[in-house]
Amino acid sequence: MKYYELDTPALLIDNEIMTENCRLMQKYADKYNVALRPHSKTHKMSRLARMQEEMGAKGIAVAKVGEAEVMAANGLRDIFIANEIVGDIKLNRIKKLSETVNISFGLDSIAQAEMVERVFEGSKRPAHVLIEIEVGEERSGVIDKEDYIALLKHLKGCNNIYLKGIFSHDGNSYAAESIEACREIHLRSQERTLKFAKIAYEMGFELETVSIGSTPSMLHDFPILDGVTEIRPGTYILMDASQASVIGSLERCAASVLTTVISLPTPERVITDVGAKGITAQTRSKGITATKGLGLIKGWPEVSIFDVFDEHAIIYNKEFHDALKVGDKVEIIPNHICPVVNLHETAYLISNGEVVEEIPVDCRGKLK
Structure with a gap:
């Protein structure tokens, strides 16, 4: 299955990026x-x-x-x-x-x-x-x-x-x-x-x-x-938008949340089907990890989540709006990936655009 055929919201992990992130940190420790x-x-x-x-x-x-x-x-x-x-x-x-x-x-x-x-x-x-x-x-x-x-x-x-x-x-x-x-x-x-x-x-x-x-x-x-x-x-x-700010690049962000555009109610407003219960409402506002908004849109570096309700992400950007139609899917790079993962039952491992494995988040909700 192509990853964009998944039902949404869906937590995605790029296998190649994740593996390289692990290799680089192991190399640092070994050094x-x-x-x-x-x-x-x-x-x-x-x-x-x-x-x-x-x-x-x-x-x-x-x-x-x-x-x-x-x-x-x-x-x-x-x-x-x-x-x-x-x-x-x-x-x-x-x-x-x-x-x-x-x-x-x-x-x-x-x-x-x-x-x-x-x-x-x-x-x-x-x-x-x-x-x-x-x-x-x-x-x-x-x-x-x-x-x-x-x-x-x-x-x-x-x-x-x-x-x-x-x-x-x-x-x-x-x-x-x-x-x-x-x-x-x-x-x-x-x-x-x-x-x-x-x-x-x-x-x-x-x-x-x-x-x-x-x-x-x-x-x-x-x-x-x-x-x-x-x-x-x-x-x-996995990295995330805030860690990307530390290195000045989104290229090492292995995780994203796939979401569907469900409404285009104004010439600038875009609504998707994931909200605080799928990407959190966390911000990063200080120092080297500071990010804009509540998450970034992959492939659209200047577009960020303006606000979230429980099950809705709110985005304001006319160029982004005009490039979309209801039913299209986009990926959000969360500000802080750790609590985001805890909101999802499974993650989908992606390689070259294909879903290669569905991984249970088996420590999800283990708060005690």
């Missing part, structure tokens, strides 16, 4: 002699996670326990949940997973460590954790050196927790004002992460893993400092 652990929250498909491992990735990262369970059930055996996991229900699920796969997760407080220690009592395998270091994103992670040292001291007294390493996420790179500013964020976040790693070494911990990552800071061959062992970019596999 700096670090492991690549792709964050699979971008694509949420065990099929693509296995492909990334086949191309050289060490394992995968996920965001939620539910994603880890799906990935483990589909053959992935080295999984890091790059998030703080809190609560007996979730920790017991990890405890069960640890019986069959190599699984680790994020930690950033003594209160959380106390929960983990209690739940993993009697487990054949201790909980494998990585302490998260806050490096400027202003999200989770240890901020103060004193709190970090206190947490390390607490872990020394734990019998059911193994400190595998530390990790950080320079998500503030998305809002960097320039490529050079992004480079500085990338380097400063590594320096801070390595500073905290040094403290752990000095306190007698042997860290297996020092993990960093975000896609914008890994698209321009910025250096990876000695002591970092692993990178965790995610969006690079």
